[in-house]
């Protein structure tokens with residue numbers, strides 16, 4: 001009995017964390033359409049400016065982008081960096097902001113088999129998603145722009 005209620009509390013906490021990350025992301029702004037060309041998205045999502053400091057914090061936040069779970073990054077205060085994805089050190093020297101934007105928004109356009117989630121795919125294309133997550137992107141347009149602003153600084 002006791003074990004069971006502890007477990008359901010844990011689930012509740014996990015659920016609350018995920019639901020609040022999604023609610024934060026989608027409450028900010030309605031989905032903005034984007035266009036890709038030449039493997040890049042030239043215009044900032046919803047015309048927003050990004051903030052590199054917020055982008056760095058979000059990359060490391062396991063309730064946010066959680067980029068560190070898969071990518072080594074120059075964020076030394078966090079001990080664990082996953083290695084499933086390529087290292088993002090120097091990404092700003094290899095790619096333009098527009099190229100980085102598409103990779104965060106929808107890496108599947110470059111590699112349909114990738115395991116990297118499309119953080120700002122058109123929610124209308126999603127399938128097999130639990131009811132309450134319908135119509136939402138994983139990150140808000142502002143969060144994507146903050147990440148782009150941070151990653152271009154990694155030279």
Ligand code: HEC
Nearest residue numbers: 065066067069070084085086100103104111114115116147
């Ligand atoms: C589940 C693991 C996973 C997560 C989480 C993840 N990525 Fe990725 N990412 C990958 C993989 C794997 C690739 C390699 C591309 C492929 O699969 O074709 C990649 C590729 C990229 C690239 C292109 C790198 C290159 O050299 O071509 C960028 C930029 C990138 N990710 C940024 C991010 C950011 C920013 C986040 C957090 C918002 C993030 N990723 C979260 C797995 C992940």
